[in-house]
Amino acid sequence: MAVVTPAAPAPMGTRRKVGWARARRYVLPLVGLAVALAFLGPYIVMVLNSLRPSSDVVQTPPTFLPRTWQWSTFGDVLGDQRFLNWLKTSLLVATSSTIIVVLVAVPAAYFTARFRFAGRTAFLFLVLVTQMFSPTSLVVGLYREFFELNLVNTYLAIILTNSAFNLAFAVWILHGFFSSIPKEVEEAAHLDGCSRFGTLTRIMLPLTMPGVVTAVVFTFIAAWNEYVVALTLMLDDAKKPLTVGITSYVTGYEQHWDQLFAASIIAIIPVVILFAFIEKHLVGGLTAGSIK
Amino acid sequence: MWVALLWLGPALLLIIGVVVFPAVQLVRAAFSRYSITGLRLGDAGTKNFENVLNHSSLATVLANTVIWVVVVVALTVLISLAVAQFLAKDFFGRKVVRWAIIVPWAASLVITAKLFTMIYDYYYGTLNLILATLHITSGPIDFLGDDRWTMASMILVGIFVSVPFTAYVFVAGLNAIPDDVYEAAKIDGARPWQIYWRITLPLLRPAMVVASVLNIIYVFNSFPIVYTLNDRNPGFLHDTTITFMYKLAFKSAEKDVGMSAAAGIFNVLLILIVVVIYLRTLKWQEQED
Numbered sequence: 102m103a104v105v106t107p108a109a110p111a112p113m114g115t116r117r118k119v120g121w122a123r124a125r126r127y128v129l130p131l132v133g134l135a136v137a138l139a140f141l142g143p144y145i146v147m148v149l150n151s152l153r154p155s156s157d158v159v160q161t162p163p164t165f166l167p168r169t170w171q172w173s174t175f176g177d178v179l180g181d182q183r184f185l186n187w188l189k190t191s192l193l194v195a196t197s198s199t200i201i202v203v204l205v206a207v208p209a210a211y212f213t214a215r216f217r218f219a220g221r222t223a224f225l226f227l228v229l230v231t232q233m234f235s236p237t238s239l240v241v242g243l244y245r246e247f248f249e250l251n252l253v254n255t256y257l258a259i260i261l262t263n264s265a266f267n268l269a270f271a272v273w274i275l276h277g278f279f280s281s282i283p284k285e286v287e288e289a290a291h292l293d294g295c296s297r298f299g300t301l302t303r304i305m306l307p308l309t310m311p312g313v314v315t316a317v318v319f320t321f322i323a324a325w326n327e328y329v330v331a332l333t334l335m336l337d338d339a340k341k342p343l344t345v346g347i348t349s350y351v352t353g354y355e356q357h358w359d360q361l362f363a364a365s366i367i368a369i370i371p372v373v374i375l376f377a378f379i380e381k382h383l384v385g386g387l388t389a390g391s392i393k
Numbered sequence: 394m395w396v397a398l399l400w401l402g403p404a405l406l407l408i409i410g411v412v413v414f415p416a417v418q419l420v421r422a423a424f425s426r427y428s429i430t431g432l433r434l435g436d437a438g439t440k441n442f443e444n445v446l447n448h449s450s451l452a453t454v455l456a457n458t459v460i461w462v463v464v465v466v467a468l469t470v471l472i473s474l475a476v477a478q479f480l481a482k483d484f485f486g487r488k489v490v491r492w493a494i495i496v497p498w499a500a501s502l503v504i505t506a507k508l509f510t511m512i513y514d515y516y517y518g519t520l521n522l523i524l525a526t527l528h529i530t531s532g533p534i535d536f537l538g539d540d541r542w543t544m545a546s547m548i549l550v551g552i553f554v555s556v557p558f559t560a561y562v563f564v565a566g567l568n569a570i571p572d573d574v575y576e577a578a579k580i581d582g583a584r585p586w587q588i589y590w591r592i593t594l595p596l597l598r599p600a601m602v603v604a605s606v607l608n609i610i611y612v613f614n615s616f617p618i619v620y621t622l623n624d625r626n627p628g629f630l631h632d633t634t635i636t637f638m639y640k641l642a643f644k645s646a647e648k649d650v651g652m653s654a655a656a657g658i659f660n661v662l663l664i665l666i667v668v669v670i671y672l673r674t675l676k677w678q679e680q681e682d
Contacts, residue, residue: 104670126484129485130484132479133479133484136476137481137490138493140553140556141496143508143509143512143557144496144497144500144508145513147508150511158511159516159517161436163517163522164522166517174514186421204403208403209403209404212401216397218397224404224405227405229441233610234416235611235614237418237615237635238638238657239412239415239419241653242416242420242654242657243415244650245415245421246414247416249418261407264407265408265411266411295520304439305501311420317518318572326502327615328617333643342500344504347504348621368501369500372500373499374659376495377492380492380495
């Protein structure tokens with residue numbers, strides 16, 4: 102991308118700079134459009150394919166635009182009991198996991214950010230190691246554990262898994278936010294007779310709201326998008342989350358491409374809205390938590 | 394000490410119960426024999442590990458993993474640097490571009506992977522349609538079926554879904570560089586590329602370390618892309634160690650839980666070693682406060 106380095110070495114000096122300043126008003130938005138299209142392109146194909154019958158998706162020669170527009174797919178999918186079951190699971194699992202992560206990560210992050218104690222380094226190291234594991238690499242161990250606990254095919258199993266594996270990131274981010282707030286703020290609260298817990302909920306949490314919001318959104322999205330553990334542990338069709346469920350629209354036996362894509366779009370929209378909502382904090386949250 | 398347990402207890406419980414315990418289970422499973430339905434039959438000694446090491450596809454799978462991780466991470470970092478530099482500029486419509494870039498990050502990997510199976514399709518795929526419309530190719534390419542193309546096709550999707558997160562980390566890194574540093578350099582007569590090479594890149598180092606480490610972990614552990622795009626190819630010709638492990642336990646003819654667990658242990662060790670080596674070479678020290 103040539104535009105990335107503006108004001109290229111200019112032997113002509115100011116005259117060229119003026120020319121560039123005028124041109125960049127048009128060039129930058131155009132490059133922006135190209136970049137946006139590069140990232141949105143595949144999803145535009147997805148939208149177009151959800152608006153045509155499945156038989157039109159798989160017809161040669163392929164066409165960019167639908168040969169017949171079919172607007173009913175979204176309604177069909179939303180009225181499909183199987184889809185509603187998957188949606189319910191996804192909502193239940195993502196919400197529960199997020200609540201657990203916040204309740205567990207906030208005290209841990211706060212305490213490690215504020216106090217020195219025996220085992221503090223060990224705890225932070227444990228969190229760091231957790232970050233390195235993914236449910237994928239441990240999926241066989243997870244399966245064995247839940248198999249022996251008789252928890253295969255239960256919501257509890259995937260809620261716990263999602264909570265545990267997103268805990269590290271939340272602790273990491275929140276630890277950074279809590280550390281960045283001067284101790285004096287808390288000491289003042291203390292002098293005014295605020296308890297330790299009161300300081301956390303009434304002083305620290307409001308000050309670190311961007312961090313909490315970032316942790317919440319990240320956990321929710323990670324749980325919403327989780328695939329491997331649900332694929333392995335959830336055997337009942339009705340208990341599958343969206344990610345696993347919608348793949349059964351297109352299998353070796355039946356191909357409902359229109360429904361697959363419509364369902365995918367319905368699954369993506371809430372997440373994109375959540376992300377756009379914290380876009381500003383997204384950057385701040387990542388810096389505070391990870392780049393020190 | 395007891396106070397600490399009160400605050401950290403729930404976190405410890407969760408980590409020990411759902412991360413450490415499964416890890417122990419994984420080790421135990423790796424030394425056990427299992428029936429095809431998953432019942433433990435007895436000790437297997439080191440037999441499972443030997444089976445993995447002697448597996449006829451191991452070399453292919455390892456080579457695939459190296460290519461997959463190195464190429465995806467390297468190109469992701471390079472492209473993200475350019476994208477971040479661009480996004481840090483002020484221009485009309487910047488907000489829209491930022492939102493557009495969020496989409497591949499926000500979308501579930503399975504969904505994106507399924508979408509690409511259609512885009513890459515030999516008969517109906519949009520990519521072949523585009524290439525034909527632009528007269529770049531004379532006939533359609535079987536991106537997912539032709540062995541010469543499968544890995545490249547998967548890598549492209551891998552980069553596509555990794556760039557958004559990485560670019561955002563770099564934007565954060567760029568924003569953290571104070572403006573007066575640039576002004577001082579300009580006053581000293583530094584050229585733009587000198588400024589980029591001597592000032593921007595070195596100051597971006599912390600962001601680069603974070604982005605690279607996280608990307609190595611994510612890409613190495615990435616399951617849905619390789620699993621979904623490679624779905625119809627039999628055998629392990631295009632599998633990485635992660636999908637190899639999964640198929641051993643749940644998909645292959647053997648359904649061998651013990652052997653899969655042994656492969657899983659190799660996976661965990663491999664990623665630990667890679668990350669440690671990477672951090673060592675960067676002489677990174679964990680700075681506490």
